[in-house]
Amino acid sequence: MSWALRTEGLGKAFTLHLQGGTHIPVLRGVELTVAPGECVALAGPSGAGKSTLMRCLYGNYGAGEGRILLRHQGAEIDLARADPRQMREVRRETIGYVSQFLRVIPRVPTLEIVAEPMLARGLAREAALARARALLARLNLPAALHGLPPATFSGGEQQRVNLARGFAPRYPVLLLDEPTASLDSDNRAVVIGLIEQAKREGAAIIGIFHDTEVRDRIADRLFAVEPVRAAA
Ligand SMILES: Nc1ncnc2c1ncn2[C@@H]1O[C@H](COP(=O)(O)OP(=O)(O)OP(=O)(O)O)[C@@H](O)[C@H]1O
Numbered sequence: 631m632s633w634a635l636r637t638e639g640l641g642k643a644f645t646l647h648l649q650g651g652t653h654i655p656v657l658r659g660v661e662l663t664v665a666p667g668e669c670v671a672l673a674g675p676s677g678a679g680k681s682t683l684m685r686c687l688y689g690n691y692g693a694g695e696g697r698i699l700l701r702h703q704g705a706e707i708d709l710a711r712a713d714p715r716q717m718r719e720v721r722r723e724t725i726g727y728v729s730q731f732l733r734v735i736p737r738v739p740t741l742e743i744v745a746e747p748m749l750a751r752g753l754a755r756e757a758a759l760a761r762a763r764a765l766l767a768r769l770n771l772p773a774a775l776h777g778l779p780p781a782t783f784s785g786g787e788q789q790r791v792n793l794a795r796g797f798a799p800r801y802p803v804l805l806l807d808e809p810t811a812s813l814d815s816d817n818r819a820v821v822i823g824l825i826e827q828a829k830r831e832g833a834a835i836i837g838i839f840h841d842t843e844v845r846d847r848i849a850d851r852l853f854a855v856e857p858v859r860a861a862a
Pocket residue numbers: 644654656674675676677678679680681682683
C-alpha cells in the first residue's frame with residue numbers, strides 16, 4: 631500500500647538522571663503504517679505510550695531506536711535522523727499537530743494565530759485570513775473573538791482555536807491528541823466533519839481519541855500501543 635508515514639522498529643526509553651539513572655522503556659518495535667486518506671486511532675491502556683509515540687512522530691522526543699519514514703515534498707526521509715532545520719521544514723510543510731492545549735505567544739490575536747502556519751507556507755495574506763475566519767466560524771467561534779488573544783478564552787474555545795490552526799494548512803499528515811476533549815456535542819460534530827474532509831483531501835491522520843463515539847465515527851482502524859513491561 632502507498633503510505634504517508636511509516637515506523638520501523640521504533641523504540642523509546644526514558645532515563646531519569648535525577649532518579650539514579652532509572653531506565654523506563656516505553657515503546658519497543660513499533661511498526662505503524664498510515665496511508666493517505668486514512669485515520670488510525672492509537673489504542674491502549676493509560677500509560678502504554680500513546681502520547682509518547684505521537685511526540686516521537688512530531689520530533690518532540692528523539693526516537694531511541696528504529697526509523698520514522700515520512701513522505702516529505704516528494705522524497706522519503708527518516709525523521710529519527712532529521713536535523714533541527716529539516717524538522718522545522720517538516721513541521722511547516724508536512725506534519726501538523728493538534729495538541730489538547732493551546733500554546734501560543736501571548737497577546738497575538740486569534741485570527742493571526744490561525745493564519746500564521748498558512749502564511750509560513752507562502753499563502754497570500756488575504757487568502758490565509760479568509761480561510762482562518764471561515765474555519766473559526768465553522769467551529770462556532772464568534773467573530774467578536776477573532777481579534778482578541780485567546781489567553782482568556784474558555785478551555786473549549788481555546789481548543790477550537792487550536793483545531794482551526796491545525797486544520798487550516800491542509801497538512802499531508804495530521805496528529806490529533808484528544809481533539810474533542812473540551813468540546814460540546816455540536817462542536818464535536820464539527821470536528822468529525824473536519825476530520826472526514828481532511829481524509830477525503832488525502833490527509834493521513836493519527837489520533838488519540840478517548841471519546842469512543844468520535845473514534846468509531848472517524849477511525850478506519852485501531853493501532854494497539856502495547857505496554858512494554860507487560861509485553862516483555
Ligand atoms: N518525559 C518523560 N520522562 C519520563 N517518563 C515519561 C516521559 N513521558 C512519558 N513518560 C512515561 O512513559 C509512559 C507512557 O506515557 P504516555 O503519556 O505516552 O502514555 P499514554 O498511553 O499516552 O497514557 P494516557 O492514556 O494516560 O494519556 C508513562 O509511564 C510515563 O510516565
